[in-house]
Amino acid sequence: MTYASPVIDCDVHHVLGAQQRLYEYLPRGWRDHLEGNSQGLMPVMTRTPFATPYQATVRQGESFESLAGDADALCAEIFSDGRVERAVLTYSDLRGLNGLRRPYYAAEVAQAANRWTTDEWLEKDPRLFGSVIVATHLPEVAAKEIARAGQHPQMVQVILTASAMHATYGHPVYEPIFKAADDLGLPVAICDGTVGEHTPPAGSGGMLSYWAEYNVLRAQTHMTHVVSVLSSGTLDRFPNVRLVLLGGGLGWIPGLMWRFDADYRGCRSEVPWLKEMPSETFARRVRVTSNPLDPAPDRAAMRELLACFEDPAAVLVYSSGFPYGTTESVDDIEQLLDADLLARVCHENARELYGWPHGSSAPSIPASEHRSMA
Amino acid sequence: MRVSLGPPERFPEGKLTTVDLRGEEGVFDEAVVWRWHDRLYAVRNYCSHQGGPLCRGRLVPRVTADREGGGLNSDGDVPLLRCPWHRWEFDPATGRAIVDPAVRLKTWPITVENGNAFLEITSTRRMNVTAAIKTDASREGGHS
Numbered sequence: 001m002t003y004a005s006p007v008i009d010c011d012v013h014h015v016l017g018a019q020q021r022l023y024e025y026l027p028r029g030w031r032d033h034l035e036g037n038s039q040g041l042m043p044v045m046t047r048t049p050f051a052t053p054y055q056a057t058v059r060q061g062e063s064f065e066s067l068a069g070d071a072d073a074l075c076a077e078i079f080s081d082g083r084v085e086r087a088v089l090t091y092s093d094l095r096g097l098n099g100l101r102r103p104y105y106a107a108e109v110a111q112a113a114n115r116w117t118t119d120e121w122l123e124k125d126p127r128l129f130g131s132v133i134v135a136t137h138l139p140e141v142a143a144k145e146i147a148r149a150g151q152h153p154q155m156v157q158v159i160l161t162a163s164a165m166h167a168t169y170g171h172p173v174y175e176p177i178f179k180a181a182d183d184l185g186l187p188v189a190i191c192d193g194t195v196g197e198h199t200p201p202a203g204s205g206g207m208l209s210y211w212a213e214y215n216v217l218r219a220q221t222h223m224t225h226v227v228s229v230l231s232s233g234t235l236d237r238f239p240n241v242r243l244v245l246l247g248g249g250l251g252w253i254p255g256l257m258w259r260f261d262a263d264y265r266g267c268r269s270e271v272p273w274l275k276e277m278p279s280e281t282f283a284r285r286v287r288v289t290s291n292p293l294d295p296a297p298d299r300a301a302m303r304e305l306l307a308c309f310e311d312p313a314a315v316l317v318y319s320s321g322f323p324y325g326t327t328e329s330v331d332d333i334e335q336l337l338d339a340d341l342l343a344r345v346c347h348e349n350a351r352e353l354y355g356w357p358h359g360s361s362a363p364s365i366p367a368s369e370h371r372s373m374a
Numbered sequence: 375m376r377v378s379l380g381p382p383e384r385f386p387e388g389k390l391t392t393v394d395l396r397g398e399e400g401v402f403d404e405a406v407v408w409r410w411h412d413r414l415y416a417v418r419n420y421c422s423h424q425g426g427p428l429c430r431g432r433l434v435p436r437v438t439a440d441r442e443g444g445g446l447n448s449d450g451d452v453p454l455l456r457c458p459w460h461r462w463e464f465d466p467a468t469g470r471a472i473v474d475p476a477v478r479l480k481t482w483p484i485t486v487e488n489g490n491a492f493l494e495i496t497s498t499r500r501m502n503v504t505a506a507i508k509t510d511a512s513r514e515g516g517h518s
Binding site (some may be wrong): 056172233236237262265266267268269272273275 | 423434437438439441442446448456460461462463471472474476
């Protein structure tokens with residue numbers, strides 16, 4: 001361990017486990033609706049059809065629920081060594097939300113999920129920060145939910161999972177979502193992959209058959225949405241919004257931006273909403289979570305990869321990806337990242353991204369509650 | 375050096391015309407000349423990006439976007455010259471690429487005196503330069 005300063009973890013998956021946990025957060029009318037139409041059972045929300053590898057956790061024999069199913073368990077895991085001062089929760093199984101086919105119901109589930117996150121996570125530990133999840137079927141409704149849930153001081157970003165409407169996130173139909181985020185100055189995080197049975201496939205050419213394919217190709221979702229958002233000028237129209245790419249790695253970015261810049265010189269008049277080189281917008285407005293860090297063969301190769309970015313120290317924000325089997329600690333990423341990058345990657349970039357003041361003290365919990373963190 | 379191009383009316387409004395520049399050793403350069411709102415423009419027939427033949431390009435409006443919504447504006451006062459190969463757009467007044475101003479076309483100023491247009495060439499090595507419209511290569515802006 002060489003990096004000994006505080007850490008901000010930007011991608012920690014809090015786990016719902018049983019969808020019925022949200023039942024009490026649904027409005028009475030919707031509970032009655034479910035009682036009357038499906039004996040109270042909630043429609044299946046498919047995260048991914050690749051069940052077995054997906055269930056691998058950071059520690060063998062433990063379940064997602066036991067590691068990250070409630071605030072006490074999660075905090076005991078991620079804060080126990082005293083290195084992480086803040087953690088941003090980004091959901092797990094609830095990322096299948098946009099696979100729900102009932103638009104009004106999906107919006108209610110999103111609101112229930114945000115209430116659940118606020119009540120059972122953020123209110124229990126000031127070191128936890130939340131992501132406002134929205135159903136993208138009805139962008140105006142999603143915007144209202146961002147305006148509501150985003151008021152909580154520990155809600156620090158909006159999270160978009162797979163597109164419910166089969167349109168990419170630069171499509172103007174989604175502008176209410178970006179406007180709502182802009183109004184509150186919240187970054188918008190976009191999930192990798194998130195293939196469900198009723199959402200666009202994570203592989204751009206068609207439906208995938210194996211986890212091995214899905215895991216390698218998960219960044220294709222990011223490629224699609226990033227190119228879409230940049231081409232449509234969304235970030236120009238909403239200057240307070242920054243994108244956060246969750247879980248898709250970074251090796252694909254330089255090549256895509258080289259191609260995008262080259263093509264933009266000839267296609268400017270087709271997409272005049274894009275007012276500068278795509279790579280310039282990307283450098284200023286997009287951040288990438290570290291987990292899973294591209295498994296470069298050695299530190300030198302990673303250094304060469306990062307050198308392809310305009311500001312190699314600025315692009316990454318540290319994320320553990322806990323509790324998935326691909327979880328990476330700061331010690332893990334130190335194996336590939338040079339020491340002079342670690343302060344930016346592990347702390348400063350996230351602090352700037354989420355607007356925490358420079359030198360602000362880490363949130364603390366009352367001593368009487370330390371028991372639950374042990 | 376001033377090279378006579380003849381009356382401005384030889385260059386139809388909004389159409390790209392190729393002009394051979396001929397010295398004592400023969401043709402040494404090609405210009406693309408066009409007239410827009412009674413002003414003449416001339417650039418070298420060579421795109422500074424990858425050498426595309428600008429004579430086959432198009433004059434296109436400078437399209438810009440509104441900040442909100444999908445509204446587009448078209449600044450038609452001075453159309454841009456678009457290369458046929460990779461669709462790069464250039465400002466004819468400066469020769470600079472719109473997206474990447476560091477890339478610049480060779481431009482030549484044109485003056486009109488007593489009903490005659492003159493191409494202003496800075497080269498001092500050549501004497502007795504003449505200009506001739508290259509009729510077989512002259513063409514309206516083609517599709518790109």
